[in-house]
Amino acid sequence: MLHRRLKLFRVVVALAIFAGLTAALVDFRGALPPRIGHWLASAQFVPSLMALLTGTSLALGALIILVATLAAGRVYCSAICPLGILQDVIAHVASWWPGRKSPRRRYAPPVNWLRQSMLAVTLAGVVAGWAGLTLAALDPYSNFGRIASGLFRPLLTLANNAMVGPANAIGLTSLYRVEPHWAGTGMLSASAFLLVLLLVLVAWRGRIYCNTLCPVGTLLGWLARMAAFRLEIDKGACTKCAECLRICKAHCIELRSGAIDFSRCVACYDCIGACDHGGIGHHWSWRRHQPAAVPPMSDPAPAIAVRDPARRAFIAGAATALAASFGASARLHAGPSAPNRDQPELDDAHRAGAGNARNVICPPGSGSITRFLDRCTACQLCVSACPTHVLQPTWTAYGLDGLMKPRMDYTTAFCNYECRVCGEACPSGAITLLDLPEKQVTQIGEARFEKEKCIVVVKGTDCAACSEHCPTKAVYTLPYGDNLRLPTVNRDLCIGCGGCEYACPAQPAKAITVSSKRQHGRAKKPVEQKAALPPAGDFPF
Amino acid sequence: MKSRRDFIKTGLALGATLSLVSRKGLAAAEAAAGGATAPAPAAPALKSVLIAVRDGSRTAMLDRALAALGGIEVFVKKGQTVLVKPNIGWDAPPERGANTHPELVGHLVKLCLAAGAKSVSVFDNTCDQWQRTYENSGIEQAARNAGAIVVNGKDGSLYREVEIPGGIKLKRAKVHALVLDSDVFFNVPVLKHHEGSLMTAAMKNLMGVIWDRGAYHRTDLHQTIADFLTFKQPTLNILDAYHPMVRNGPRGISVEDVVEKRTLLASTDIVALDAAGAKLLDHQPADVRHVRIADQMKLGTMDLDQVEIRRFKLT
Numbered sequence: 001m002l003h004r005r006l007k008l009f010r011v012v013v014a015l016a017i018f019a020g021l022t023a024a025l026v027d028f029r030g031a032l033p034p035r036i037g038h039w040l041a042s043a044q045f046v047p048s049l050m051a052l053l054t055g056t057s058l059a060l061g062a063l064i065i066l067v068a069t070l071a072a073g074r075v076y077c078s079a080i081c082p083l084g085i086l087q088d089v090i091a092h093v094a095s096w097w098p099g100r101k102s103p104r105r106r107y108a109p110p111v112n113w114l115r116q117s118m119l120a121v122t123l124a125g126v127v128a129g130w131a132g133l134t135l136a137a138l139d140p141y142s143n144f145g146r147i148a149s150g151l152f153r154p155l156l157t158l159a160n161n162a163m164v165g166p167a168n169a170i171g172l173t174s175l176y177r178v179e180p181h182w183a184g185t186g187m188l189s190a191s192a193f194l195l196v197l198l199l200v201l202v203a204w205r206g207r208i209y210c211n212t213l214c215p216v217g218t219l220l221g222w223l224a225r226m227a228a229f230r231l232e233i234d235k236g237a238c239t240k241c242a243e244c245l246r247i248c249k250a251h252c253i254e255l256r257s258g259a260i261d262f263s264r265c266v267a268c269y270d271c272i273g274a275c276d277h278g279g280i281g282h283h284w285s286w287r288r289h290q291p292a293a294v295p296p297m298s299d300p301a302p303a304i305a306v307r308d309p310a311r312r313a314f315i316a317g318a319a320t321a322l323a324a325s326f327g328a329s330a331r332l333h334a335g336p337s338a339p340n341r342d343q344p345e346l347d348d349a350h351r352a353g354a355g356n357a358r359n360v361i362c363p364p365g366s367g368s369i370t371r372f373l374d375r376c377t378a379c380q381l382c383v384s385a386c387p388t389h390v391l392q393p394t395w396t397a398y399g400l401d402g403l404m405k406p407r408m409d410y411t412t413a414f415c416n417y418e419c420r421v422c423g424e425a426c427p428s429g430a431i432t433l434l435d436l437p438e439k440q441v442t443q444i445g446e447a448r449f450e451k452e453k454c455i456v457v458v459k460g461t462d463c464a465a466c467s468e469h470c471p472t473k474a475v476y477t478l479p480y481g482d483n484l485r486l487p488t489v490n491r492d493l494c495i496g497c498g499g500c501e502y503a504c505p506a507q508p509a510k511a512i513t514v515s516s517k518r519q520h521g522r523a524k525k526p527v528e529q530k531a532a533l534p535p536a537g538d539f540p541f
Numbered sequence: 542m543k544s545r546r547d548f549i550k551t552g553l554a555l556g557a558t559l560s561l562v563s564r565k566g567l568a569a570a571e572a573a574a575g576g577a578t579a580p581a582p583a584a585p586a587l588k589s590v591l592i593a594v595r596d597g598s599r600t601a602m603l604d605r606a607l608a609a610l611g612g613i614e615v616f617v618k619k620g621q622t623v624l625v626k627p628n629i630g631w632d633a634p635p636e637r638g639a640n641t642h643p644e645l646v647g648h649l650v651k652l653c654l655a656a657g658a659k660s661v662s663v664f665d666n667t668c669d670q671w672q673r674t675y676e677n678s679g680i681e682q683a684a685r686n687a688g689a690i691v692v693n694g695k696d697g698s699l700y701r702e703v704e705i706p707g708g709i710k711l712k713r714a715k716v717h718a719l720v721l722d723s724d725v726f727f728n729v730p731v732l733k734h735h736e737g738s739l740m741t742a743a744m745k746n747l748m749g750v751i752w753d754r755g756a757y758h759r760t761d762l763h764q765t766i767a768d769f770l771t772f773k774q775p776t777l778n779i780l781d782a783y784h785p786m787v788r789n790g791p792r793g794i795s796v797e798d799v800v801e802k803r804t805l806l807a808s809t810d811i812v813a814l815d816a817a818g819a820k821l822l823d824h825q826p827a828d829v830r831h832v833r834i835a836d837q838m839k840l841g842t843m844d845l846d847q848v849e850i851r852r853f854k855l856t
Binding site: 029030173176177179387388413416417418419455459461462463464465467468469470471472473476477483485503505506507526528529530531532533534539540541 | 593595632633668669670672673677690692693695696697698699735736737738739754755756758759760761762763764787788789791792794795797798799800802804816817820821822823830845850852
């Protein structure tokens with residue numbers, strides 16, 4: 001009986017993780033503490049592996065998932081991975097459709113060449129220094145993040161806004177309108193495409209995405225083949241009624257031979273309950289030498305023959321993975337002194353025209369653009385968590401390996417001086433959580449003031465919107481002309497938060513702009529003496 | 542002219558308050574001042590009144606100031622809707638002096654509700670991220686606890702475009718509906734140094750009721766600040782000068798930027814109030830350009846000799 005409860009347990013865990021992650025990613029009101037999203041995302045395979053390999057944090061998520069997979073198969077894919085759970089949710093919701101028959105599934109052979117190619121591309125990317133692109137594009141968690149943050153969040157915001165009027169009318173004042181934040185066309189299309197692809201694939205063949213396209217699914221599948229406890233069909237009990245394979249969304253039960261391709265089993269446990277005869281259960285599978293009969297192309301059991309091509313593929317894959325890990329580790333540990341893309345400095349970027357595609361600013365705590373792009377998987381958790389929405393997903397602004405990774409966009413917002421929410425949220429270590437005093441001296445860019453564009457000079461009227469917003473008084477004003485005040489920048493104090501650029505009302509071009517510091521620096525901390533005024537014991541009027 | 546009319550209205554309201562005429566009388570006086578198109582009657586020679594209180598807690602000083610003006614009931618009648626507009630500009634805690642102190646806001650809300658106000662709303666079009674600013678300024682909590690409705694000032698749909706015929710440079714602006722629709726409008730700024738306008742107090746605080754602050758900065762900051770007063774003047778201005786920020790304003794860097802003054806000012810003459818605020822910061826009122834412009838436009842008086850100042854020292 002306990003065995004039959006496994007599915008219930010899986011569903012409860014899955015829904016909790018799915019609900020929590022979705023809430024964090026669609027949280028347009030900033031209602032959820034950013035740490036909740038961080039914790040749930042840290043349980044995800046790719047971000048936690050990234051954090052572990054780069055030594056950013058002792059993220060055990062990936063290790064636990066690897067061990068769990070070796071013990072009992074791909075539990076990640078149905079209980080933890082939000083993209084996997086999303087597919088289950090889609091299938092479940094579709095089954096409520098009136099008149100819709102439940103799908104009758106049957107065994108389908110694996111598409112091994114595609115599985116292995118996808119994984120090979122991912123790992124090759126890691127080795128070649130393109131981890132930023134391949135991992136970001138293929139990590140299932142990050143793909144879910146982009147769907148939830150890029151599509152669900154603005155849609156939910158619109159729904160909220162539609163409800164504000166009626167809610168306020170009945171005296172519910174806790175609802176308020178929020179400006180929906182749409183990602184650019186590029187990221188939006190990519191997320192929408194993936195969502196549509198999932199809908200189609202789920203309808204066509206269940207979890208084929210996880211078993212063909214997802215490199216994490218393939219990697220874990222390799223381990224699952226060797227799992228200690230595997231789901232097996234008890235041939236004595238099996239009546240070949242085929243209930244199990246009809247319900248199997250992974251299409252991995254081959255009934256004729258009575259074998260389950262455990263490399264493709266996503267550990268949903270639906271089949272256990274479907275079998276009226278108690279014929280499916282976990283069995284200790286190590287140190288046994290009677291492998292089940294093997295369906296032609298699936299090779300569910302390991303250690304059959306040394307010449308087994310799947311086994312060879314596994315060994316090759318494992319070796320690549322290992323090399324990739326070391327390669328990535330070495331690359332990522334290379335200090336700031338190593339030659340890298342951060343060297344083209346600021347001045348060049350600026351001369352080419354500030355605010356252009358090359359003047360991209362990455363968030364405080366990310367260290368440098370190179371470091372950031374190597375670690376970020378573009379999951380958009382920070383974008384959703386950022387209270388000012390200064391963090392916006394890019395499309396190609398960083399270049400190809402920075403596809404969809406967030407940048408600081410000062411056209412509609414600026415970085416809040418007292419805030420370090422992005423560091424709290426980031427699960428992969430791309431944005432390190434700095435202590436607040438440290439964050440407040442971290443230079444991510446430098447303000448540049450162009451006097452000839454300034455309102456004060458052009459119109460001869462006071463303004464100082466820039467200095468008003470400057471949290472460190474790196475931008476301050478000096479007497480100018482007829483009793484006016486003209487802004488000036490003290491670069492030593494500037495941290496590049498963008499307050500000045502955001503606030504500058506000059507048109508058509510802003511008079512003060514922030515240029516990227518590709519390698520982040522350290523500003524001086526403003527030192528202050530206690531302010532004083534001439535003593536006035538009485539009223540000065 | 543509208544500016545003149547408003548000035549007269551203020552004068553009349555004050556006269557009524559001073560002579561402790563009943564609210565009916567005041568309402569009649571206001572009615573006499575007429576709607577937006579009514580011709581302005583001749584200006585009566587009434588002095589503006591400025592209440593200045595020192596050396597008490599914020600709440601005690603507010604109580605004293607209101608008592609000197611005849612009590613909150615002079616301004617708030619049963620069933621009226623009230624807007625309390627503090628300065629909630631920056632994501633900074635109360636001790637930094639970057640925002641109006643939450644204690645003062647909470648106390649005023651309580652008094653309004655006790656006087657029978659139908660509702661009291663609080664908002665500002667913040668400079669820093671609004672939820673954080675509302676929260677960390679302590680104002681959201683204080684206002685809610687006191688029974689106010691805290692309204693999102695960053696919701697563009699709540700602002701309505703209006704014409705400002707009396708404005709010299711500010712001809713149109715999107716103004717928050719609460720300013721347009723509330724019966725009573727309390728302007729509750731904090732006194733601060735300002736890098737661009739030298740000082741920010743009551744007049745500059747009204748920038749927070751319009752949608753596009755950039756437009757002010759772009760089209761002559763001081764003139765537009767004064768121009769807005771030709772459209773709307775608060776029912777009463779209450780200036781929190783307990784610990785004014787005297788440099789690095791309006792945001793400030795740390796608590797080192799504030800100086801303890803333990804002062805609170807109140808007046809229906811917004812220009813006189815800002816003139817006195819300037820003095821508290823050791824400036825001449827005329828040095829603050831928007832104060833001088835507003836005085837020239839006869840939106841109030843910055844000549845404190847022409848103002849009846851009632852001084853109170855609490856111990």
